[in-house]
Amino acid sequence: MKKKRAQNAAPRCPYCGSHSVLRSADGIYRCNDKNTMLYVCSRYPACDSYVRVHPGTKIPVGTMANRELRALRNEAHRNFDRLHKQGLMSKEDAYCWLASILAAPLGQAHIGYLGEYYCKQVIEESKKVLDLQKNKRRGMTA
């Protein structure tokens, strides 16, 4: 039987093309209480690119990202989360909405896979939905 190659395929750094190394987030995360493991670019810290793995696996959560893209993804996630945390839509509906923004199948609608362009789209579109809701509320109380 062939072994599944995807299981131990470390991603390549999309920035410099180097191999990545699976290692603890110690020394990269300010606090690593959860013992998170990362695929880190072998040129780290010269190349500041990494992705964490699903706990207990070697499966990366999305694609490797540098500092700039990590910040953008965090911002996109924060804005997106507000849609369902503020009750504007269910979490399920929010992911359907995300899929439509990305023009991607639902199974691929994850912020961890997004590049700069789509992060900005998600931030912008989330804000639109949130503003619309704000105006509606204002209209009701006026």
Ligand SMILES: [Zn+2]
């Ligand atoms: Zn790199």
